[in-house]
Amino acid sequence: MAYPVGLRLEGKKVVVIGGGQVAQRRLPALIAAGADVTLVAPAATPSVEAMAAAGELCWEQRPYRDGDLADAWYALVATGDPEANAAASAEAEAHRVWCVRSDDASRATAWTPATGRSEGVTVAVLTGRDPRRSAAVRDAIVEGLHDGTLAAPRHRERTPGVALVGGGPGDPDLITVRGRRLLAEADVVIADRLGPRDLLDELAPHVEVIDAAKIPYGRFMAQEAINNALIEHARAGKSVVRLKGGDPFVFGRGMEEAEALAEAGIPCTVVPGVTSSISVPGAAGIPVTHRGVAHEFTVVSGHVAPGDERSLTNWPALARTTGTIVVLMGVERIAAIAETLTAHGRPADTPVAAIQEGTTAAQRRVDGTLADIAVRIRDEDIRPPAVIVIGDVVTRTRRDR
Structure with missing residues (x-):
């Protein structure tokens, strides 16, 4: 049983032993995390060489030798030499450095999860010694987050504003991936009669759904009343989706709403839709x-x-x-x-x-x-x-x- 944890490696020394395909796959994420990467390998793939040439890592062009893991926080051992792998793993154990081994996971002190990212979320999946299953579970979760079928709305660091979302011609499956994701994150949805109504059933119970046709007009014209409702809810700090049929800018009066929001200083995102x-x-x-x-x-x-x-x-x-x-x-x-x-x-x-x-x-x-x-x-x-x-x-x- 592994204990999952997220490592913050920015500025920390990370040593990668071996410059082959495993290193080529793992290095970009380590570099993106801000790690101070040292690569130890007599040869490397062209992609790894390019990373070294670009200054993204320090390449010690030689075989592993004892002492290479000194002061390291994390190590990835991925050579084709079992003896070198065992020696590097033993050094990591002696210096209490978390170590991943590509050749023998049972002798490693850390495992690399199948990872994926979507809209600021990092998904990491471990299933013991079944990496293909880990990848399959990861892909399912990331896809769900990406297309909005797996609802995971933000609760911190959200910027209030309005998204003008084109819902497509009627079939809920024809809304765009981005549109569906924004719906999943909304606090308020102001919907047109011609929008894909089935999508409203997927919203969380706390989401306020407003029928645009039933907004009280009073002394306002219909469109002006809708504009005011968008502005009012956004100013209250809520994430608002204006769900429209088809595309917002094809006979949808979306530009009128965008102009009203701009005049009021409300951030506005336009999500095109599949036009009928x-x-x-x-x-x-x-x-x-x-x-x-x-x-x-x-x-x-x-x-x-x-x-x-x-x-x-x-x-x-x-x-x-x-x-x-x-x-x-x-x-x-x-x-x-x-x-x-x-x-x-x-x-x-x-x-x-x-x-x-x-x-x-x-x-x-x-x-x-x-x-x-x-x-x-x-x-x-x-x-x-x-x-x-x-x-x-x-x-x-x-x-x-």
Whole structure:
């Protein structure tokens, strides 16, 4: 049974006997720990030689001899000579120097754990004489910390602030690794209706979850009230995540929130998300581009109809393009959109697909053309959130779906 401990080796003498592959693997961590490393070996690998040439360690280019471990705090014995290994190990024992042996762990006074790091956390795993199992356990823990599936929130030295996190198109597995990790560390989560709701079930009980749609507006407009809530919780010293569907900067008003936070002096991190404009068609088997079919795709918002004075889209010019058109937030105005596109040059038989709640278990798809898609959407009761894809790529749907 080994007693685990973390050694603070900064400025301490560490002696490595042998300059082969074992030393090559172990030396970087010793150097990173700030140890004063002396390497004793008649030859070394090119990588170890490079460390010596860079001044990262002192290389005594010769075989081991008695006395090399004088004043050492820690030793790594890793030569191909059993007699030299035994002699160095005996010297370490005599001088009470903790010693790792690569050739015979049973005769060592210390074992090197399988180590990994993630976001300031060092994971060290020991499983006796089964290094492969140690590595497997280490990898599982580090991966969990890295992708947020293993919750280990910081409780000290956290900087209060806001993270604008794009949650992706709906499937909780499609959030980014960084986004999931920040969620696991949050004190407050202000979530949109279109965010990946299943992720909220994974939060710790103490995390305050606020539905952005239910923030009291009072004399404020909706977005202004959300901005104020972000600022208020961050100023209270909390770590805040603004969880948004898709990507914060794709029709998500994320820039408005970032600007409000900057004006208030609140640190803000933007975590891009997988946008539904690409991922939802992909989940339905539709490529937004395809060789010989479409060399471009345009993403437009359908929240205001063509002809509305608030619209910033040049619909006549869009109709004359030959690539794919992806419309977000366009279900309620698809009739006007289809009519405008055909009036300005898009053929009425252009294929169209509407995908509701893409990437989720409730995903539905309805196909038609510009001539009849509005009727098809109405008859099939397609409702928001839905992504509408217009163009010949719709016919290139994968046949295995």
